[in-house]
Amino acid sequence: MLIDSATIELRAGDGGRGCISFRREKYVPRGGPNGGDGGNGGSIVLKAAEGRCTLLDFHYRRHYKAERGQHGGGSNKRGRNGESILLEVPVGTVVRDHETGDVLGDLDQSGDTLVVVKGGRGGRGNARFATSIEQAPRKAESGGVGGSRIVDLELKLLADVGLVGLPNAGKSTLLSRMSAARPKIADFPFTTLSPVLGLVRLGHEGSFVMADLPGLIEGAHEGRGLGHRFLKHIERTSVLVILLDAAGGNPETDYATLVGELSKYGEGLVEKPRLIALSKIDAVTERPLPSYRFGGEDVVEISAATGEGLDDLRRRLWTMLRVFAEESESAG
Ligand SMILES: Nc1nc2c(ncn2[C@@H]2O[C@H](COP(=O)(O)OP(=O)(O)OP(=O)(O)O)[C@@H](O)[C@H]2O)c(=O)[nH]1
Ligand SMILES: [Mg+2]
Structure with missing residues (x-):
């Protein structure tokens, strides 16, 4: 524990x-x-x-x-x-x-x-x-x-991966699907009030720790919402997953808001390796999914409800973590 x-x-x-x-x-x-x-x-x-x-x-x-x-x-x-x-x-x-x-x-x-x-x-x-x-x-x-x-x-958490997203984006649901952790899930914002850690396993290869965090809102860097309390926790994670709700709102604006907050907070958060995950794709009927522009960054499409894309997400995170570990090792 x-x-x-x-x-x-x-x-x-x-x-x-x-x-x-x-x-x-x-x-x-x-x-x-x-x-x-x-x-x-x-x-x-x-x-x-x-x-x-x-x-x-x-x-x-x-x-x-x-x-x-x-x-x-x-x-x-x-x-x-x-x-x-x-x-x-x-x-x-x-x-x-x-x-x-x-x-x-x-x-x-x-x-x-x-x-x-x-x-x-x-x-x-x-x-x-x-x-x-x-x-x-x-x-x-x-x-x-x-x-x-x-x-x-x-x-401050010793998690490898931190889940960053607006309230209600599906962060807790995702963690509960990828690990044995059971964070509270509900259809309203600010369900998660304090961080929850889960161990994500990859067969024999190993495992990593993923942190579900309270939702981030505009102004968080100034302490709005759960603000600093929350951002402090991701200072020590190696990789961030930016979770964007494909079914509600506008993922592009949401993305801009989240990255804006990370960058205003400072402490190197915006420079951390990150992966964009488009969540709740089961709730979008349009196929193929609209193609969003996130400045050329890699996007994984997932659904915590059906499990679609979760393997892909797990593998990609694992690769990013290994690259990160090698880089920090060679950097001394
Ligand atoms: N259709 C669908 N609904 C989802 C999916 N993932 C989460 N939800 C629903 O979205 C709502 C919010 O989910 P949570 O996991 O609590 O969201 P959260 O990002 O942890 O929210 P906060 O803790 O408030 O920041 C819940 O009603 C979930 O059932 C998904 O993949 N598909
Ligand atoms: Mg939550």
Whole structure:
């Protein structure tokens, strides 16, 4: 099973209390203040590590609490800092605030770190409050409260092929026909709200992972629809299938919209190798099918309903993936 998300609760340590204390020595009736500061609370830091490949561990353990700072002591003794916690996550993990959905960080490169909750500062001891007027302050600070937060971790998909299409184009149906995955299918837009992965097998030759994604609409690059959330997932796929509904609307305009969004989003999406698939051809009576112009790109005609063209699609994707793998190998 591919686990690619987790929700965890993080609580940083509180700062230690500052101390109120006075020097006591023989024959010194009124010693000065010598209360030390409290130590800082420990923080919780996420770090992208090459060796991690899933977020599975975070399903077994979801609560993390960093150590609090020790309280300050007499004789200007500073409290020890609480230990911070370093949590390793896979490269490609996106961190979001659970409540607001805001992206807190995108740990894209090995070694990237993100302080998710910060430990509270240690309180100052009374030695710090002495002034020429107030020589014996009975005042110290309590430590700051450590931050706490619930965060969603999400691993950008490790799919080989990403399905890109307008809502209702038939992406989920296609994935369900080509793999054992069972995404929700319905005759209305935005049925799919989060990515679904399926393993597509080719007899003995091998297999590849295909991702069904939420429908893409105009303005997605600016966050419309499911926008960035969705586009982020295809940053790491090798090949894209642009799925166009042959039975509704106009495939040429749809194509222009989709490519336009990919290009405005950037991140190399528009340069990725892609294949155009004209879907739902069973619902078009006209034969031969109208010939569309997609700038000379290859088109596969398919029907997820009847299965027509699916073998062809599978083979072509497999070939593209192998070419891609060879190219990236020779590119080092
Ligand atoms: N006739 C016919 N209908 C299809 C075909 N593929 C999908 N459909 C229908 O088209 C509608 C939308 O299918 P989905 O697979 O949910 O479309 P989607 O692209 O995943 O949609 P979103 O998740 O909303 O973006 C459903 O009613 C399907 O039954 C096909 O090959 N032929
Ligand atoms: Mg869908």
